[in-house]
Amino acid sequence: MSPPPKIRLRIWFTENGKVRFVSHRDVARLFERALRKLRLPVAYSEGFSPRPKLSFGLALSVAHESDAEYLDVELTEHVGIEDLPGALSAALPDGIDVVGVAELEPGAASLQQAITSCTWSIEVLGAPPAEVTAAVAEALAATERPLERVRKGKTAVTDVRPAILALEVVGPTGGGIELRADLATSPVSLRPAELVEVLGIDGLSEGRIRRLHQWMIIDGVRCEPVRRPDPSMGQRWQRAS
Amino acid sequence: MTSVWPQLEPLLPKVQKPARYIGGEDGAKAKFPDPSLVSWCFIYPDTYEIGLPNQGLQILYEIVNERPDARADRSYAPWGDLEELMRAEGVPLFSVEHHTPAAEFDVLAFNLSAELNYTNLVNCIDLADLPIHAADRDRSHTLVIAGGHCTYNPEPLADFLDAVVLGDGEEVVGEITDVLVAARNRPELSRRQVLERLAAVEGVYVPSLYEMTYDGPRVAAITPLSPAAPVEVPKRTVADLAEWPYPREQLVPLTEVVHDRLNVEVFRGCTRGCRFCQAGMITRPVRERPADQVRTMVAEGLRRTGYDEVTLTSLSTADFSDVEAVVAGIMDDADGGADGNGAGAGTADTGCGPVSVSLPSLRVDAFGVGIAAQLQRARRSGLTFAPEAGSWRMRRIINKLIAEADLYEAVEAAYSQGWTRVKLYFLTGLPSETDEDTLAIAELARQCVAIGKRHTNRASVTVSVGGFVPKPFTPFQWFGQNTSVELQRKINLLRDATRKMKGVQLKWHDPKATLVEGMASRGDRRMGAVIEQVWRNGGTFQEWSEHFDLDLWLQAVDDAGLSVDDLCHRHRVEDEQLPWDHLSAGLHKDFLWQDWQDALAEVGLEDCRWTPCYDCGACTGYGIEHVVASATPPAGGSQGTGSGQDWRNPQPVAVTLAPSRPATTPAAAGQPVAADRPAEHRALEEAR
Ligand code: SF4
Numbered sequence: 001m002s003p004p005p006k007i008r009l010r011i012w013f014t015e016n017g018k019v020r021f022v023s024h025r026d027v028a029r030l031f032e033r034a035l036r037k038l039r040l041p042v043a044y045s046e047g048f049s050p051r052p053k054l055s056f057g058l059a060l061s062v063a064h065e066s067d068a069e070y071l072d073v074e075l076t077e078h079v080g081i082e083d084l085p086g087a088l089s090a091a092l093p094d095g096i097d098v099v100g101v102a103e104l105e106p107g108a109a110s111l112q113q114a115i116t117s118c119t120w121s122i123e124v125l126g127a128p129p130a131e132v133t134a135a136v137a138e139a140l141a142a143t144e145r146p147l148e149r150v151r152k153g154k155t156a157v158t159d160v161r162p163a164i165l166a167l168e169v170v171g172p173t174g175g176g177i178e179l180r181a182d183l184a185t186s187p188v189s190l191r192p193a194e195l196v197e198v199l200g201i202d203g204l205s206e207g208r209i210r211r212l213h214q215w216m217i218i219d220g221v222r223c224e225p226v227r228r229p230d231p232s233m234g235q236r237w238q239r240a241s
Numbered sequence: 242m243t244s245v246w247p248q249l250e251p252l253l254p255k256v257q258k259p260a261r262y263i264g265g266e267d268g269a270k271a272k273f274p275d276p277s278l279v280s281w282c283f284i285y286p287d288t289y290e291i292g293l294p295n296q297g298l299q300i301l302y303e304i305v306n307e308r309p310d311a312r313a314d315r316s317y318a319p320w321g322d323l324e325e326l327m328r329a330e331g332v333p334l335f336s337v338e339h340h341t342p343a344a345e346f347d348v349l350a351f352n353l354s355a356e357l358n359y360t361n362l363v364n365c366i367d368l369a370d371l372p373i374h375a376a377d378r379d380r381s382h383t384l385v386i387a388g389g390h391c392t393y394n395p396e397p398l399a400d401f402l403d404a405v406v407l408g409d410g411e412e413v414v415g416e417i418t419d420v421l422v423a424a425r426n427r428p429e430l431s432r433r434q435v436l437e438r439l440a441a442v443e444g445v446y447v448p449s450l451y452e453m454t455y456d457g458p459r460v461a462a463i464t465p466l467s468p469a470a471p472v473e474v475p476k477r478t479v480a481d482l483a484e485w486p487y488p489r490e491q492l493v494p495l496t497e498v499v500h501d502r503l504n505v506e507v508f509r510g511c512t513r514g515c516r517f518c519q520a521g522m523i524t525r526p527v528r529e530r531p532a533d534q535v536r537t538m539v540a541e542g543l544r545r546t547g548y549d550e551v552t553l554t555s556l557s558t559a560d561f562s563d564v565e566a567v568v569a570g571i572m573d574d575a576d577g578g579a580d581g582n583g584a585g586a587g588t589a590d591t592g593c594g595p596v597s598v599s600l601p602s603l604r605v606d607a608f609g610v611g612i613a614a615q616l617q618r619a620r621r622s623g624l625t626f627a628p629e630a631g632s633w634r635m636r637r638i639i640n641k642l643i644a645e646a647d648l649y650e651a652v653e654a655a656y657s658q659g660w661t662r663v664k665l666y667f668l669t670g671l672p673s674e675t676d677e678d679t680l681a682i683a684e685l686a687r688q689c690v691a692i693g694k695r696h697t698n699r700a701s702v703t704v705s706v707g708g709f710v711p712k713p714f715t716p717f718q719w720f721g722q723n724t725s726v727e728l729q730r731k732i733n734l735l736r737d738a739t740r741k742m743k744g745v746q747l748k749w750h751d752p753k754a755t756l757v758e759g760m761a762s763r764g765d766r767r768m769g770a771v772i773e774q775v776w777r778n779g780g781t782f783q784e785w786s787e788h789f790d791l792d793l794w795l796q797a798v799d800d801a802g803l804s805v806d807d808l809c810h811r812h813r814v815e816d817e818q819l820p821w822d823h824l825s826a827g828l829h830k831d832f833l834w835q836d837w838q839d840a841l842a843e844v845g846l847e848d849c850r851w852t853p854c855y856d857c858g859a860c861t862g863y864g865i866e867h868v869v870a871s872a873t874p875p876a877g878g879s880q881g882t883g884s885g886q887d888w889r890n891p892q893p894v895a896v897t898l899a900p901s902r903p904a905t906t907p908a909a910a911g912q913p914v915a916a917d918r919p920a921e922h923r924a925l926e927e928a929r
Binding site for chain 1: 253254258259260262263264265267493495496497544545546547548549
């Protein structure tokens, strides 16, 4: 007999305000405690020091905000998910709000495997709008954008132009200019801070940065990890708020 | 009330661990900053991760916030990276709840648990934009006060503090608030008049109302300067812990901190009578929390916080009456509580997942297979025992009467129940310690590993050695601390002895830091200039090895015209006026002196919880008594005699000394020269 299919919930949450200064690791711990407070039947790893089976997708850098964070939780039994967003939000600190929960199809790809790109709102500071607009146009027109990265003490140059899927100037913010960018996470990845570097303007720095979407490709179609209600999917996928 | 958040926010992306500065903990009060309320800011003068879990601070924070006429926020020492930015941008020290500038509070109340934080305290006052010297502050300035174990000798900080609180804070924090509420309506009162009103509160010491005069290295006299200043300031003691089930809502931080779990205090005080232990001496008598209250606080705390780990805190939790039953009850609650659907009862990992219970600083003589099995029911945390000294002779001197057999039994119990690593705590540099005594530590560790190997191949022992710092209000307060050179030599002996022992890992506390702790621990008011200079030269976060700088301290001691020998290594004599003689931890000085003499004569003293009273003063002077549920001592008994073992007969550990390294007497090895030593030391050496 094959083992019974795993029961997995995908939780969609936002991270805004002061709580953006909390690290990814700390957010994981906040969720562990919130799940225990709600007494959800979370599955635990085996072994000397059992851990709850939680898996996050991409880490969010400290100080970045997000409208689109995701977390998969493995359970030992089915639970009703209608009230979970509200209950989880109440069990989490101010600034972390659960907007949707869905039970995953058996065999659904993990966040790690499935996410291919993100949409970002990136505030840049320290350069006049015209210069930023020009740099954006130039980056889009370029066929190559080499970026020097230091990883594990080694310097390597990567062409990150393929990772810039879309880029536009949205308009002025209080003190800078807001850009919107779709940046790939695989096969070549580019982080918002690196994009600012790639624009190649001296003294340009990052202001507020917010992740707006995470995207995965299913059957060639770009979609979000927790989808809006879809009649053909029955009750298995739902968005609770 | 203003907020520095708009200025602070842009700085946070530039610093390490910005979550330290945002507050937002579950359980935080963030009471509306109504200016008509008397406002407290409780400060732990170390990083957020170290300070947040402090139970004393959390208790007082809740009690003040429960009052309709007062409110409290919290603050912690900003790490150097943020401090630099704050100073550059003119951002003052702030509270984490409202990011209110510290100088806008009525009171800054510091928790002082470590001497090496003293320069951080000065730095916090300065970062708050207040004059660091109490004498330079007037009625318009925030009051700066302190409490916590270090304030039993507050003299090194007397220049900086307006008032100091001795003992349990639960009641006195309200009485101080009453004085401040009344003073609000009396703007004509001078700062001194407000301080005099505070000095009238029992347990509150106002250093500026006393003059200290000196005679060479000694204090000549401590003289009250005002009729409002009591000749002796007594400590405060809460008679019944059951009336104070605090913190009711332990703070759960957004970011990881030390002791990041539920902590429930099960009793306060300890009468085991370990002579080196200041905490045990100053917190007498023993006051247990009722077992059912403990169980409720744990069950509700786990449910509210989502923690899966709880520590039952006290100075020696295995002494708690019927501790095995209490731990079993907690585990049962966790099992049942987790089992929301009524199925699967009996295992600890349904639903909420496993809950683990840990007991800090276990006494080996009270740790048996029963308790080992209880703790083992859930995830295992490390086990720590504190024999404190390696040889039986030494343990008699410090009155920690643990027989080797008890330690081996406890270790056996631990390994047999599945633990693979045991941690053992020891002190070195204890009164009259010889190299034979020091090396006995290594031998104990070797034996423990050998016992462990019978159960698991992975058995290991971590030996943690700290240099002994004599503390005020202990029988060892007269003892001249070992020099750092001597402490390092002893550590090296152990390092050499354990180097080839498989499974034994040696860790030690830097003897240079021990030296500074010693100077601050028993120094007088003249240490204030030293602390100030070290701070002015950038010596903050001295508790952190990467920032600790002994040279700063030695230079400052020199510049102040003081001597390390006098401050630290000098044996105090019987008729000497000690810098804390005008304060009282409840203990009679002659009781402590007698116990010091008993120590030197290697005479033990039983635990007064289960045997007749010695009239140390802690109960007798206050009209209170022990609150202990069980009239019988735990396994292992009351300091040896209760268990039928004859502690008068030494049970030596077999120590093999390398022939080339003969045992050295302390006098020959860096101690002050023999002529300086009290007669009893020499008598002790001759008797050997
Ligand atoms: S007064 Fe007596 S019973 Fe109380 S702590 Fe002291 S010796 Fe023990």
